Structures are given as structure tokens and as C-alpha cells.
Amino acid sequence: MSYHHLTISERIRIEVLSILGYSTRFIAKFLHRHHSTIARELSRNKIKNEYVSISAHNNYLKRRKNSSHSSKYNDV
Numbered sequence: 517m518s519y520h521h522l523t524i525s526e527r528i529r530i531e532v533l534s535i536l537g538y539s540t541r542f543i544a545k546f547l548h549r550h551h552s553t554i555a556r557e558l559s560r561n562k563i564k565n566e567y568v569s570i571s572a573h574n575n576y577l578k579r580r581k582n583s584s585h586s587s588k589y590n591d592v
Contacts, residue, residue: 527569
């Protein structure tokens, strides 16, 4: 089964719905995602027990940039 990374708009929706007190399962159903994806996103990107979508997305971009694979062909 393939998956897709969360978009910035999904992260903003997660932030708003979690501030409003909705459960991870409700947020997951709303976004058509698995509840563990939402729970993982919330736990991985909290700052002082608050989820901030913009900083979460920036962290995602940094992690993605730093996760480069080594080249198959080395320069001689």
C-alpha cells in the first residue's frame, strides 16, 4: 500500500481540529488518513505540548532535505 506525505493544508487542519479538542480518530476520518498517522504527526511535532502546523511542515522539509541517499556512481 502506498502512502502520501501530509500536505501543509492537512497539517493546518490537524492543528485547528486538535485545538478544538477533536480526537485523533475523528481528525483521521475527516482527512481520510489512518489514525496512527495523525497520532504520529502530533507526537513528533509538538512544541511545548502544542502542535504548530507551520513549524511541523518546516521540520518535515528539513528532515526530507537531510535524508539524501548516497549516489550510486561516485565521482572519480
